[in-house]
Amino acid sequence: MINRLTEHRGLDSFDIRYVALILAILGIGVLSIYSVTYGQRGVGTPYYLKQLVWIGVGAAAFLIMWASDYHHLARFAYPAYAMVLLMLVVVLFEGRTSKGAQRWIAMGPLSFQPSEFAKLVLVLVLAHYYSKAPRAGWLQRVIVPGLLVLPGLLLILKQPDLGSGLSFVAVYAAMLLMVGVRSQALGVILLFSIMLFPFAWEGVWGSLHDYQRQRIMAFVDPGYDPGGKGYHALQSRIAIGSGELLGKGLYGGTQSQLKFLPEGHTDFVFAVFAEEWGFMGVLVLLTLFVGLIWLSLEIASKAKDQLGALLAAGIVAMLCFCVVVNIGMTAGMFPIVGIPLPLVSYGGSATIMTMAALGLLLNIKRKRLSLFY
């Protein structure tokens, strides 16, 4: 490190493998969105074109993040978090409702989902918190950051957006794991969780919307009512399974083309892809994701300071969580919670946020090559 006297020279850090992986995954996403909405032409701008616009915006965010300095950004962590919380409150009162949940803030013809940005800001907040001072003792390590997470989490669950809420918890858990939790602290948490579970269960189950409860029930036995509660899960499994080894080809996915599979361009885009490209296609996509995450972990482990490492770890954890839970839920391994597949699912907020996060990762890599900041 110290031998490296080179001042950062921009392009050195612009890891071409990294960018290639991102572009490949984005490409698969656009292709799948194009295919699933192929038969729905004529209603406004096609989804794949809109997604291309989001990717353009996301690319700008990526470059801005890459060119900036995460130390600088970290200084704005708390004000940013305050902004996000404010937006989440606004969503509750002024938000646009869609499918029983109020998640969007409308801005003219566009609308965006603050909960997506909240995830990234949370990573920034927690990384900033842990790196600022040696947070010793379980109060400082567990409880205080937990209290930081809580308002955001509650506001998101209130929307309700179970998927984003779970991502929040996942980021928090990943950060905890990274900074290390003493075993007795872990024990205390476990104990409290178990003790509080009956109350929490009541609170959680009671606060869930009907469709969320049904989805969880459906996870237990999706086959029992194909037209009703288990519909998403079963149709998604049929889509994936019927792809077999080589898939049905572009536009060949009958499950999605004939609208048996709902949300084919958003949360269930993986099922569309799996149906049309089969197990081989799935392997390719999984490999791309593993490659991207692997490189990201590389960045995390080589970060030059605490903040960088934690930031990188948090982002990777968030990415990992979304990929695994999304694929798991479409494949019928987990209950269906609304989590999009990063870089693949259609959606402006999620795409821009993910690309910004990846830009931030590259920024962490860039900064490790620089001596001064």
Add this chain to the structure above:
Amino acid sequence: MVTGHYPETEFGDLHRRLLILRVGLLLVVALLGLRLWHLQIREGPYYRDLSENNRTRQVLLEPARGLIYDRHGVLLANNVPSFSLYVTLEDVKDRELLIRQLTDLLGLDAALIRKKLTAKGSKLLPRKIKDRMTLRDATLVESRRLDLPGVMIQVESQRNYPGGMTAAHILGYVGEISGEQLEKPEFLDLHQGSIVGQYGVEKSYDRHMRGVAGQKNVEVDALGHEKRATVVDKPQAGNDLYLTIDARLQKVAEDLLGAEQGAIVALDPNNGDILAMASRPGFDPNVLSRELTAKQWVEIVQDEGRPLNNRASQGQYPPGSTFKIPMAIAALETKTMAPSSTVFCNGGYQFGKRVYHDWKAGGHGYVDLHNALVHSCDVYFYTVGQRMGIDVMAEFGRDFGLGKATGVELPSERSGIMPSTAWKQKAKNEQWLPGETISAAIGQGYVTVTPLQMASLIGTVANNGISYRPRLVQAVMDRMTGNLQEIPAVPRGKLSVKPETFRLIKEALADVVTKGTATRAKSSVVTIGGKTGTAQVAALRTGPEESIPKKFRDHAWFVAFAPVESPKIAVAVIGEHMGHGGAAAAPLAKEVIEAYMKLTPQVPAVTSDRSNTEGPGRFSNDS
């Protein structure tokens, strides 16, 4: 490397933890991969099947039912397009909601819809909920397609009877196949919702007319809406029927009965062709071929006039004096009576303690067989009956087709009763009483006949003992090949009765019309021979006819043939509770015969070139 607030050891930990994260990541991805391998490779074919079933629905294409024409090609039954509403349960998300929507939208009976939706059957096959929808209702449903998943409007053919009530009992009607019918082997290739003949020739010739259903595979989206369709089998239209009846004569006969209850059968004695077969009261087969509500159905079934009953083939009446025809033949053939031997009639016949009255209070004096028929002397036939005995009478009666169904191609034909000692033993487990023979001799007591049997009987007499099974269908035309398959007349053989006997009987029957009991049947157009009959309904009759309540009045019979020299038509008329045969029934028979004689000269014979004068939906009408 990394600098920060945590001691070096703890940073070493961070790297160790990142390693854990990597291993964990690989593990989780491997699990995902394994799950996907399981779904796509191991269970792939299973899910492939599920996805195929998901998107294809089999829709049956109903065949066009064969058309029905009269003997001259006048259209009696055809098919008209109509809209039907189908529901595929598989695509219905909320059954109760759908029922509510359909009742609100179309005003259908909720209970009826529910019954149809819960009936046994495949969830994947569309089931018919409503037919004969108006265009307005059909468009209403179509415009709300997106709110009504699983609902489909099909255009299909609906049975139509252009003549309305004309020939309703012969044609019958069609209806959706019932649950019991579906279990029967003859309906093996049919399915719930199939239309089959339920009455008349629609029923007896159903196999010919129903055709073969086709099938199309429809690719549907998640709401059950058709995306693409591929026809697997084309439906095959059913075959057309050409009946023996003359629609014009049929109409004449029905109009003659008017509001009265009764039946008129006219047939061609030379081949058994039924020219007209009227039964009143009637019904409109167009109404019955529709979906009836339970209330409508009860109304029809409980109607005291029993309009669904074909009185011509299902009505059983005492033949009254018309029975004297076979009695007279039997008397001559068995030499019980010589043509010239006479019986003195003083108006009553003493048998044991009981006196059997003649219809004419003062009696007819000395009567021979000729006069006994012409004036319908009861005492003469009491004597003949008593001398012959019931079993000889029964033998002759059966020779003329009494006591057994004629075998006409109609469902539920009744056989009537030709009693005998054996019959009574078997049916009632009782001894035959001698007095019963005397009642039977004038067609009362246990003897019952159908008007069709009587028409056939008088036809056999007119044709000098050569008889044919009455038939309604003379040809079936194969829609697919255009071949006209004639259905030959079915001879029933020749009775071993001397021609001289028939000559004497026919002479007497001609005199019945010219100077006997049926002078009101006398025609200026054609010579008619016939016999009146008055079937007693109630044993006790007091006062004039008009004072008796209608339902206790006698049934009026008249059987006739014409022209006497070379008979072309045989007619049987029964007017329920219309009183004396000579007064009430004879004029009706005359009208039918005259109408037929007027119609016949212009009538061309049945030719096979009819095949090119018809076509589905074509209203051919040469009358």
